[in-house]
Amino acid sequence: MSATSPKVLRGRQFFANPGPTNIPDSVLRAIDRPTIDFHDPDFVEVYDATFAALKRVLGTEHHLFMYSGSGHAAWEATLTNLLSQGDTILLIESGHFSDEWGRMAAAHGLEVQMVPADWRHGVEIAAVKAALVADTKHAIRAVCVVHNETATGMFIPLPELRAAIDAVRHPALFLVDTISSLASLEFRMDDWKIDGVVGGSQKGLMCPTGMSFTGVSERGMAANKQAKLGRYYFDWTVMLKRPGKSFIGTVPVNAFYGMREALRLLEQEGMENVIARHHYLAEGVRRCVNVWAGNNGPQLFCTNPGRYSDSVTAVLMPEGHDAEELRRTARYRYNVSLGGGLSRLHGRVFRIGHMGDLNEAMVLGALTAVEMSLRRNGVPHGKGGVEAAMAYFAS
Numbered sequence: 001m002s003a004t005s006p007k008v009l010r011g012r013q014f015f016a017n018p019g020p021t022n023i024p025d026s027v028l029r030a031i032d033r034p035t036i037d038f039h040d041p042d043f044v045e046v047y048d049a050t051f052a053a054l055k056r057v058l059g060t061e062h063h064l065f066m067y068s069g070s071g072h073a074a075w076e077a078t079l080t081n082l083l084s085q086g087d088t089i090l091l092i093e094s095g096h097f098s099d100e101w102g103r104m105a106a107a108h109g110l111e112v113q114m115v116p117a118d119w120r121h122g123v124e125i126a127a128v129k130a131a132l133v134a135d136t137k138h139a140i141r142a143v144c145v146v147h148n149e150t151a152t153g154m155f156i157p158l159p160e161l162r163a164a165i166d167a168v169r170h171p172a173l174f175l176v177d178t179i180s181s182l183a184s185l186e187f188r189m190d191d192w193k194i195d196g197v198v199g200g201s202q203k204g205l206m207c208p209t210g211m212s213f214t215g216v217s218e219r220g221m222a223a224n225k226q227a228k229l230g231r232y233y234f235d236w237t238v239m240l241k242r243p244g245k246s247f248i249g250t251v252p253v254n255a256f257y258g259m260r261e262a263l264r265l266l267e268q269e270g271m272e273n274v275i276a277r278h279h280y281l282a283e284g285v286r287r288c289v290n291v292w293a294g295n296n297g298p299q300l301f302c303t304n305p306g307r308y309s310d311s312v313t314a315v316l317m318p319e320g321h322d323a324e325e326l327r328r329t330a331r332y333r334y335n336v337s338l339g340g341g342l343s344r345l346h347g348r349v350f351r352i353g354h355m356g357d358l359n360e361a362m363v364l365g366a367l368t369a370v371e372m373s374l375r376r377n378g379v380p381h382g383k384g385g386v387e388a389a390m391a392y393f394a395s
Contacts, residue, residue, distance in 0.1 A: 007333060014336040016366035018150050018312035018353030019180055020202040020209050023258075027206060030261035031254045038251035039243070047244055050256050053263035054213065057182065057205075057271065058197060060189040063216040065236055066246040068255075071179040071200035074212035075101055076108075077234035078196045082173060082220060084228040085109040087141040090131055090172065092161070093117040096151035096342040101144060101177065108229055113140065119152050119345075122307045129164040132172070141223075142173040142196075148181035151342040153314035153351065154302045155185060162192050173223060179203060183266055184278045184311035184355040195220040201255070204278075204311065206262045206356045211255050275310075280393075281354045281363050282310040288367050288389040289315055292374065294382025301349055311355035312339070316348060321379045323350040329373040336369035360393045 015022050036043045055064055067073050083089070088111040091102045102112045115131055117123035132140065143165060148155040158176060165174060175196040178187055183204030189197050197215035201207035216224070216236070224236055232238065232248070239246050266274055286300060286308060292315075293299040301314035317323045323340065324347050330336045339351030352370070354363055367386050374381045 009335040014365045016352050017337050018339045018351050021356035024357045027258045027261045031258040038253050050260045058189045058215045060215050066213040068252050069212050071212050074198040074214050078198050078214045080229040080231040081236045082223045082227050088139045089142045089144050090140045092123050092145040094146045094149035095119050097146050120303045122154050122304050125160045125164050132168045132170045140172045142175050144175045146177040148309050150180045150312050153309045153312050154307045155309050158192050180311050186275050189215050204355050207258050278310040284389040284392045285313045287392050288385035291385040291388045292381040295380045297381030313352045314349050326373050330369050334369035336366050
C-alpha cells in the first residue's frame with residue numbers, strides 16, 4: 001500500500017466508544033423480526049416481561065415510564081413531569097452532561113443552581129450539603145445528578161448524596177441520570193431513595209439508541225400531580241390511561257424484543273457479576289493508561305481514585321498533542337473507534353468505553369490500537385501499557 005492511498009479496512013471494527021456500545025448478536029437477532037401489532041397478546045407478553053426485568057435491574061418496585069427517544073428525551077420527560085415554571089433545581093456539576101441537563105432545565109423556565117466542581121476531581125459532598133443547608137426556605141425542589149459522567153470518566157457516590165440530603169432533612173426530590181451507569185455500576189433505586197431515575201437503552205443495556213425511560217418513586221408521583229410544566233408526548237398522566245401505561249403513540253415493538261433479550265443476558269450473568277466484570281475490565285484499562293503516563297505521556301483525566309468510572313476512561317493527552325488526530329489514526333489505520341472529548345475537552349481528551357458486551361480480548365484489542373497510534377503519531381508515552389493490562393487480566 002502506498003503512503004498516499006487510502007487503506008481498505010478489513011475485519012470487524014473494534015468499537016470502544018462510551019455509548020452507543022456493542023450490541024450482542026442475540027440482541028440483533030431478536031430485533032430482526034417481522035412487525036407485530038403492539039396490541040397483539042404475543043407482544044403484550046414481551047412488553048410486560050421487559051418492564052418487569054428493567055425494574056429489577058433498576059432495583060425498584062415503583063413506577064416506570066418508557067419513551068421512544070434517547071436519554072435526552074428521558075431528561076425532558078422527568079423535568080417536565082415533576083416540576084413547574086420558576087422552580088429551582090440544585091444541579092451537581094460533573095462535566096459536559098451536567099451542563100447539558102442544566103441548559104435543558106433553563107430552557108423550560110427552571111432556575112438552575114449549580115454546585116461547582118473540578119471536572120478532574122469531582123464534587124465535594126460537603127458543598128452539596130452546604131447548599132441545602134443554606135436553602136432555609138426549601139426553594140430547591142430537586143437535586144439533580146449525573147451518576148456517571150461519560151465526558152470525564154468519573155462517577156458520583158449516590159449513597160453519600162442521599163445521606164447529605166437526609167442529614168439536613170431537605171424535602172427536595174432526588175433525580176439521577178443513570179444513562180451511562182445502569183448495568184455497569186452498582187445502582188439501587190429504592191434502597192438509595194431515589195425519586196426519579198433517567199435511563200437509556202444504548203450503553204450498559206446493550207441495545208440500539210432510541211429507547212429511554214424514567215423510574216419514579218411514590219414521592220415523585222405525588223410531585224407529578226402538582227407539576228405544571230407543559231408536556232404532552234411525555235405526560236405520565238396521559239400514559240397512565242394507556243393500556244401499557246407508557247408510550248403516547250406507536251410502541252417500538254422491535255426495540256422491545258431487543259431490550260427483552262438484553263435484559264435476559266444481564267440476568268443470566270447475574271447483576272453482581274455484571275458490575276464486577278465492569279470493574280475488572282476498567283481496572284485493566286486504568287493500569288494500561290497509568291503506564292502510558294510515564295515519559296510525560298497521556299494520563300487518566302480523573303485524578304480522584306475514589307471516583308474512577310467503571311464504564312468509561314477519559315484520557316488526557318500531553319500538551320501540544322491532538323486527541324482528535326490520535327482518534328483518526330485509530331479509526332482509519334486500525335479500525336478502532338474511540339470516543340472524543342466533549343465541549344471544553346474537545347481535542348484534549350479521548351475516551352475508551354468499557355461498558356456493555358465486552359471481554360478481555362476486546363479491551364486489549366482497543367488498547368493495542370491506541371498504543372500503536374501513540375507511536376505512529378509521535379506522542380510521548382511510557383512503554384508497556386498493554387502488557388500491564390495483560391498481566392492484570394492474566395492474574
